[in-house]
Amino acid sequence: MIEDERVVLEVDFEADDPAFAGTMTMTWSLQAAAGRTCVSFVAENVPPGIDTEAHEAGLHSTLEHLAASVERGREAFA
Numbered sequence: 001m002i003e004d005e006r007v008v009l010e011v012d013f014e015a016d017d018p019a020f021a022g023t024m025t026m027t028w029s030l031q032a033a034a035g036r037t038c039v040s041f042v043a044e045n046v047p048p049g050i051d052t053e054a055h056e057a058g059l060h061s062t063l064e065h066l067a068a069s070v071e072r073g074r075e076a077f078a
Helices: 052-077
Strands: 005-013 020-035 036-044
Touching: 036 052
Parallel strands: none
Antiparallel strands: 005 020, 020 036
16 A cells, blocks of 8 residues: 555646647555545646546546456455
């Protein structure tokens, strides 16, 4: 478990259409929660051309992949 950690990433989107270009900042926070680690994140400066629903679906998928990876790691040590 990782307590009170934060990861900040800047993601550059390059596109011919300025609505899809720019630098998005992702801040991931991890906190201890009842024997587990709670992961939360904030996306700032998302380019306006990126559809909100598609962006949320992508972030949800990322969290699912992270959870699956952690569970596989736990099984390896069990």
